Amino acid sequence: MSAEPEGERREQEQTDAETEAPATTASDVETPAIEDAPIGFDQLFEILKNERRRRVLGYLIESGEEVTLDELAEAIAARETGKDVRQITSQERKRVYVGLYQCHLPKMHDYGAISYNKPRGRIEPGEHTLLFERYLSVDEGPDDSAWTRYHSTLSLTATLLLVVPVLVGAVTSNAPLLIVAALLVGGLVGVSTLRFLR
Missing domain, CATH: 1.10.10 (Arc Repressor Mutant, subunit A)
Structure with a gap:
């Protein structure tokens, strides 16, 4: 049998070593x-x-x-x-x-x-x-403002629904109901306005 040339043998050993070594990717690096x-x-x-x-x-x-x-x-x-x-x-x-x-x-x-x-x-x-x-927010930017506007719109709708008890309280002169509803409406309007304008 003829002996394998030295250069080919070294090449084969290097190829075998590269094949056995696991490849490291960016996703393999642990945070x-x-x-x-x-x-x-x-x-x-x-x-x-x-x-x-x-x-x-x-x-x-x-x-x-x-x-x-x-x-x-x-x-x-x-x-x-x-x-x-x-x-x-x-x-x-x-x-x-x-x-x-x-x-x-x-x-x-x-x-x-x-x-x-x-x-x-x-x-x-x-x-x-x-x-x-790992601590950075994934969704920064325009999506955040859309989400805020959604919640603000929801709050404004809830505020409008609370106006009804205020009107009922004013008509029936039920002072405690009127005061509680007015405070709730005022709070929701203030928070919703601030969030909407941000």
Whole structure:
């Protein structure tokens, strides 16, 4: 029998090793638990309590790659104003840029939410981005306002139904019924109006 050439044998061994090694995908990576992280709930929610910081995290998670501060400021300004990136004004972009540069990005970098190279103006997901991701709201944006409007409309309808007891109380001069119904109507109208206008 003829011996197998050395190069072919090494190639075969490498192919066998690659076949046996399990492939690791992004979905296989487990999200770290807060208990195992070097930051606590206070720091975690300190970052997440600000809407602009949540938008930064959401944008970086969506893109999954390094971005410039200019790109990030434009994207966040567009999300905040509800405009396309090409439609935002230089003033809107500058307002977001300054806030990110001076306040939000350094704080997020300190807690490991992002990796921020300030001299180069480059931002990418950080050491603990996955930890923050688990607490981000999945449905932000226009759907939230539609849901709020739905509940506000429902509250206004309920308010209208309570007007009937007020009218009945006024006609029959039943003071306690009139006072309770008026308080309920006033409360519902106030809450519904505030939620609807948000």
